[in-house]
Amino acid sequence: MAYKIITDLCNGCAACESECPNHAISHAGKVYTIDASKCVECEGSYDTPMCADLCNTDACVPA
Ligand code: SF4
Numbered sequence: 001m002a003y004k005i006i007t008d009l010c011n012g013c014a015a016c017e018s019e020c021p022n023h024a025i026s027h028a029g030k031v032y033t034i035d036a037s038k039c040v041e042c043e044g045s046y047d048t049p050m051c052a053d054l055c056n057t058d059a060c061v062p063a
């Protein structure tokens, strides 16, 4: 499983990008995306998916 970012909910705040332990989050302009092949739902790093915890707009959700 992996997480994804709902583009319409993302405001481009960038809070999630630097905190992803697997560097799965990147952006082109203000469009942030999660590379599903890199996202391990933070297993081994955090108890809960960090991007979802950090996101103020609930844009990070299970894919
Ligand atoms: S759930 Fe964790 S590993 Fe997956 S994109 Fe979010 S911060 Fe990165």
Ligand code: SF4
Binding pocket: 005, 009, 010, 011, 012, 013, 014, 015, 016, 017, 032, 051, 054, 055, 056, 057, 058, 059, 060
């Ligand atoms: S934390 Fe949420 S609103 Fe901010 S860039 Fe990431 S997905 Fe977008």
